[in-house]
Amino acid sequence: MNYRYSAVIATIANSFSDALLDYSVNKYNYYKVLLYTSIVAFLLQYLFGALTDIEWTPESVPYLFIHAILVLLGYVCFVKSLEYLPLGLVGLIESSNLFITLSVDSVIGYIKITPYFMLMFSIFISSIVIFSKDCLLKKQSCIKHFKLIGFVWVFASVIFYVSAPYLVKISDNLGANEIAINLVYYLLAIPYFAYLYYFKKPQTKFIEINKYWWNNVFFLCLIIGLLESIYFILETFSFINDAPTIVMIISQLRIFLIFGLSVLFKMDTFSIRKGFAVILGVLSIIGVYFN
Secondary structure, rough: OHHHHHHHHHHHHHHHHHHHHHHHHHHOOOOOOOOOHHHHHHHHHHHHHHHOOOOOHHHHHHHHHHHHHHHHHHHHHHHHHOOOOOOOHHHHHOOHHHHHHHHHHHHHHHOOOOHHHHHHHHHHHHHHHHHHHHHHHOOOOOOOOOOOOOHHHHHHHHHHOOOOHHHHHHHOOOOOOHHHHHHHHHHHHHHHHHHHHHHHOOOOOOOOOOOOOOOOHHHHHHHHHHHHHHHHHHHHHHHOOHHHHHHHHHOOHHHHHHHHHHHHHOOOOOOOHHHHHHHHHHHHHHHHHOO
């Protein structure tokens, strides 16, 4: 099997999942959304594992739990960032994980940092600044209540997520497959989200809208859970069978998809500045790919 196809499919599923998640957490109680989507994703992946195989070893358990904790922290930070920043900007900033992964690989000895790499990184940072400018200037094209704390949440998400591919590879080498790796995450995530839902109240007031049959929290959570399952299984599978940097490069396709979907779902608005920033960010990533 060409493992890069699995990375492409995972990226597409992740983009649609994030777009629907952004829509849902801004319309409904996001603690409810996180709990229900996690339950759906857990059940679907457990069913898939029961039909195929769930492999793990005692040696892999510590790494499975470390991976689960870091991914959970990354996911929580990502969702919090959606309260303050448009999804397109969040997706663009999250793409910085490629540069972090490349930097880690340079320390390990897989690649060498060059002036060309630093140029591409500078262009990428410029794209984030340009995209953010509409919100910083409080223009109408920035429809969210923009706060700088959103940057803290999204960069924290990036830091937590960036360790995932390396822990996945360690877990795989110690005898755990992609299903076991993901199921351990849900063993931590579901109780945590249940605690938030039943004992915590979100600060933002949400209006539950049911104008259309599909605009229902249960239906949306079902779809998000399905997309999340596809994304988790295929991305973990890709990390196991390919270099983390390659999978990260492929995943940058989501910059285009997320921005387009966020505009489609009216969680963001299109502007020439944002379009230019997205193109600039993608060009910097392509530049790294051909380095």
